[in-house]
Every structure is written in C-alpha cells, then in structure tokens.
Amino acid sequence: MADSVVQAILDATQDPHVRESMLLGSRLESSWNPNAVGDNGTSFGPFQIHLPAHPGVTATQAQNPAWATRYMLSAYQRGAAAQPESLWQSNPERAAEQAAVAAEAPAASYYSGRGAESVHAAWRATVGALGGHAPTDGASPGGGGAGTPGTAQDAGLFDFGIGGLISVIAVPFAMIAQPFTEIGTLLTWWWTNRMKVAFIAVGVVFFIVGLVFFAKDNLL
Structure with missing residues (x-):
C-alpha cells in the first residue's frame, strides 16, 4: 500500500522540494x-483530507493515492515555495516539515504535535523512498491533517534536535563567510584567466595611446 502512495507522489511532480514535502507530510x-x-471517521487517505473542510471531496477520492x-499538490507547492532556499540547503527535514504544515494545516506543527523523533523517523523513510528503497507501512495515522481547523505553530527550540540546532548556529557563519567566498571566486577566475586579462x-x-596620437595629429 505504501508503494502506491510514494509512486503517486513521484509521478505527480519532479520538483525535489515538493516531493520531499509531500512524502514527509503523507508519511506523518x-x-x-x-x-x-x-479524526473519528472524518479524515481519509494518505493526506488525511478532512471531509468537513472539503465538502466536494468524497472518501473514495481521498483514499485514491493518485x-x-x-x-493536494498545489497546497504543497505553495508550502515548499514559501521556505527559503537556505533552509532547504541547511536543514531539508525542517523545510519539508514546515511545507507540510503549511499544506496540511494541522493544529500544531509536527515537531510539537508528534514529537521530534516521529518527524526524524518520517524523514528517514522519505529519504529512503527517494533513494529507491521499498517503502514500508508505519504506525497508525494521526489525523488532524488537510483542512483540519487549527493554526500551525512553530516547533520549540529543542524540537529540532542536534542537527537542527547546529544548522541554526551555522547560518550566521555562512552569511559572514559569503563575501569572502565571492572574493575567492573572483580571485580564482582572475588567476585562471590572467593571460587573457x-x-x-x-x-x-x-x-x-593610438587615440591620443590620432587626436594630436588630426585635431591640433
């Protein structure tokens, strides 16, 4: 069953960030x-579409992976696009989680509502699926997903885990190093092309010099 959900997501989009977000969100x-x-029989399918919030959707449709x-694709596309590229580079798990929160609108962020370890486990499954490893069924669904009333909240400071904390600390250093990196790139280009320059x-x-002599001979 998990194979059909993963394949439906991979078939729906080529965008790596959207794929990561949809795989993580549906896994959670x-x-x-x-x-x-x-949600007591009101949310259905891989994305737990909450039917009271989506009156035009049937349970059969919500349970059809494709x-x-x-x-859900457009909601995840907006959620993924809203995350800065720097976060995708430094902490893709966190970026995908935030994109999923934006798309699914759970009552709390997954870090807060499910716990950091649940998100880490879902991310490992996501990376495995993207790497071609056969997906496996996990724990029972938590519900509270697509369209469930509630406001997404940011995860607490310690919900990110060590990797997330290191990423947060590393961002200012990366910003400081950026100008030096650009200078190094310029110097490397100059050294490589010094003869042309x-x-x-x-x-x-x-x-x-030719213009000067021309002006001197013809204008004076």
Whole structure:
C-alpha cells in the first residue's frame, strides 16, 4: 500500500522540494496508508483530507493515492515555495516539515504535535523512498491533517534536535563567510584567466595611446 502512495507522489511532480514535502507530510499523516481513516471517521487517505473542510471531496477520492496527490499538490507547492532556499540547503527535514504544515494545516506543527523523533523517523523513510528503497507501512495515522481547523505553530527550540540546532548556529557563519567566498571566486577566475586579462589590458592601453596620437595629429 505504501508503494502506491510514494509512486503517486513521484509521478505527480519532479520538483525535489515538493516531493520531499509531500512524502514527509503523507508519511506523518497516514504512514503512506491510502486506506487510512482518522479524526473519528472524518479524515481519509494518505493526506488525511478532512471531509468537513472539503465538502466536494468524497472518501473514495481521498483514499485514491493518485487523486489525493493531485488534489493536494498545489497546497504543497505553495508550502515548499514559501521556505527559503537556505533552509532547504541547511536543514531539508525542517523545510519539508514546515511545507507540510503549511499544506496540511494541522493544529500544531509536527515537531510539537508528534514529537521530534516521529518527524526524524518520517524523514528517514522519505529519504529512503527517494533513494529507491521499498517503502514500508508505519504506525497508525494521526489525523488532524488537510483542512483540519487549527493554526500551525512553530516547533520549540529543542524540537529540532542536534542537527537542527547546529544548522541554526551555522547560518550566521555562512552569511559572514559569503563575501569572502565571492572574493575567492573572483580571485580564482582572475588567476585562471590572467593571460587573457593581460592581453585585454595591453590591447586597451594600445588603443588609448593610438587615440591620443590620432587626436594630436588630426585635431591640433
């Protein structure tokens, strides 16, 4: 069953950030179980679409992996695009979790509501699925997913785990190092192309000297 959910997501989009977000979100919502039912029989499918909030959706549609993925795709695209690229680079798990929170609108962030270890486990499953490893069914769905009333909250400071904390600390250093990196890139380019630069400089000098002599002979 998990295979059908993973494949539906991979077929729906080529965007790596959207794939990561949808795989993580559906893993946390349903453990990739297309037949999952939660919230006392009101949320269905891999994304736990909350039918009272989506009156035009049926349980059968919500439990169809391909249909549900297409239905949720735009929400996940917006959620993934809202996360800064720096976060995707430094802490992709956190970026995907925030994108999933934006798309699913649970009552609390997954770090707060499910615990950091649950998110870590879902992320490991996501990375495995993207790497071609056969997905496995996980724990029972938690519900409270797509369209469930509630406001997403930021995870607490210690919900990120050691990796997230290191990433947060590393961001200011990366910003400080950026100008030096650009200077190093410029110097590397100059050293690699120094002969070309020298020839161009000599050519410019001769051109200017020629203009001076031309002006002297013809204008004075």
